[in-house]
Structures are given as C-alpha cells and as structure tokens.
Amino acid sequence: MGVRIISVANRKGGVSKTTTGLFIASGLAINKKKKVLYLDCDSQASAYEYRQFEKNMDLYKDQSEPFKILKKDPAFLFDEIQDYEKDYDVIFIDIPRFTLGKDDKMVISILAMCDSVLIPIKSGELDNLSTLGFVKMIEAIETHKKSKNRPYQYAGFLSMTGKRPTDDKDTREFVKELGIPLLKHELRDVREFSNPYTYDSLLNKGKAEKERFEPFFDEFVKLFKF
Numbered sequence: 001m002g003v004r005i006i007s008v009a010n011r012k013g014g015v016s017k018t019t020t021g022l023f024i025a026s027g028l029a030i031n032k033k034k035k036v037l038y039l040d041c042d043s044q045a046s047a048y049e050y051r052q053f054e055k056n057m058d059l060y061k062d063q064s065e066p067f068k069i070l071k072k073d074p075a076f077l078f079d080e081i082q083d084y085e086k087d088y089d090v091i092f093i094d095i096p097r098f099t100l101g102k103d104d105k106m107v108i109s110i111l112a113m114c115d116s117v118l119i120p121i122k123s124g125e126l127d128n129l130s131t132l133g134f135v136k137m138i139e140a141i142e143t144h145k146k147s148k149n150r151p152y153q154y155a156g157f158l159s160m161t162g163k164r165p166t167d168d169k170d171t172r173e174f175v176k177e178l179g180i181p182l183l184k185h186e187l188r189d190v191r192e193f194s195n196p197y198t199y200d201s202l203l204n205k206g207k208a209e210k211e212r213f214e215p216f217f218d219e220f221v222k223l224f225k226f
C-alpha cells in the first residue's frame with residue numbers, strides 16, 4: 001500500500017484534534033516505525049509551535065525528531081502534497097479552522113485528500129450539532145470517493161467529557177443514531193495524565209500513560225489498518 005493520509009478532524013474547535021493527532025503520530029513513528037509527516041495547516045499552528053517549544057527543552061535537545069512537523073499554507077497543500085507522498089508511510093493533516101462557512105470548501109478539499117478521518121467527539125448538545133454538520137460533510141466526500149472507487153474510512157471516538165451528567169449518555173445515543181463507527185475505547189481527560197509529546201510516545205512514557213493510551217491506539221491501528 002502507498003502513503004496513507006489521515007486527519008484527526010471535526011468542525012468544532014478545541015475537541016482534541018491536535019493532541020490526539022500528535023499522540024497517534026508519535027505512536028506510529030516511534031512504536032510502529034512508520035515514516036510519519038505531520039502537516040500543520042491550522043493558522044494557529046499549535047502542533048508546529050509545540051514542536052518548537054519541545055525542541056528547545058534540555059530533555060530533547062540532543063534527540064532527533066521522530067517525525068517532522070511542517071507548517072503549511074492550506075491553499076497550496078493540494079499542489080505540495082505530492083512532493084511528500086513518496087517519502088512517507090503516513091501523512092497527518094491538521095486542518096485549517098472553519099470560518100463561518102467561508103473557507104469550508106478549503107477544508108473539504110483537504111479532507112478529500114485523506115483516506116482516513118478520525119473524529120474526536122465532545123459530549124454535549126451543541127457539540128453534537130457541530131459533529132452532525134461535520135459528519136454530513138464527510139459523508140458527501142465518501143460518496144464522491146466511492147464513485148471514484150477510492151478508499152475512504154472514518155470513525156469517531158469520545159475525546160472530551162460534557163458538563164452535564166447526562167451528556168455522555170446522550171452523545172453515545174446521538175452517535176449511534178448518526179450511524180458512524182465509534183471506537184470502543186475513549187481517549188479522554190488527557191490533560192490529567194499527559195502533555196502532547198512530539199518526541200516521545202505515550203506507550204514509552206510510563207505505566208499510567210501506557211495503560212490509558214494503548215487500548216485506544218491498538219483499536220485505532222486495527223480498525224484503520226495502519
């Protein structure tokens with residue numbers, strides 16, 4: 001199989017797209033020995049900036065990067081991605097922000113470059129509406145991909161807890177009704193146990209980190225066949 005292109009994406013901001021993307025990218029690069037590239041197309045460039053921050057830490061200053069993180073202008077991604085495809089096993093794309101419908105076409109075209117989309121889902125009514133809009137977008141891309149006989153796979157996972165006690169149950173039901181695949185394992189409350197490392201894998205960090213991440217990561221790898 002050739003290069004895989006994946007985005008951890010949702011319409012909603014602050015739902016763990018970047019954190020989860022970096023965790024998985026590190027796991028694939030460090031533990032699965034894949035050649036990984038992370039293209040940061042978000043104007044806030046939090047993945048890229050976080051790498052710069054870690055690069056300057058004493059802990060990592062003599063360590064080589066397990067995978068590259070490049071900042072990219074989304075407008076030119078379609079033109080540039082072919083420069084990278086032959087050198088990598090997996091390319092992650094951190095999508096640009098949705099801006100009130102204005103740039104949605106740009107995000108759609110980026111998500112259509114992918115073969116896999118992992119959707120972090122935050123519990124809560126407004127968040128559900130946001131996820132619904134995003135899933136409609138993904139389904140439209142899937143229809144197009146199918147018409148071209150191209151692979152396209154997506155699945156959701158629960159990334160963040162809602163505020164109301166009933167949010168979780170409601171959101172699980174909502175996802176079931178949506179009919180999208182949902183990972184059995186969650187990756188939640190990561191703030192409590194970890195930073196978003198870009199030089200280390202959570203599988204190598206310690207017992208607690210490994211216990212939290214491994215079931216989710218293994219399920220992801222198996223489902224998406226990475």
Ligand SMILES: Nc1ncnc2c1ncn2[C@@H]1O[C@H](COP(=O)(O)OP(=O)(O)OP(=O)(O)O)[C@@H](O)[C@H]1O
Nearest residue numbers: 012013014015016017018019159187188189190191
């Ligand atoms: N699973 C999680 N549980 C709780 N907090 C999390 C989780 N993942 C990330 N966070 C925290 O939530 C905030 C947003 O995370 P992150 O930047 O990964 O989200 P994002 O979806 O990429 O946001 P943006 O839309 O701004 O790009 C950060 O402060 C992060 O540390």
Ligand SMILES: [Mg+2]
Nearest residue numbers: 017018042046
């Ligand atoms: Mg982000």
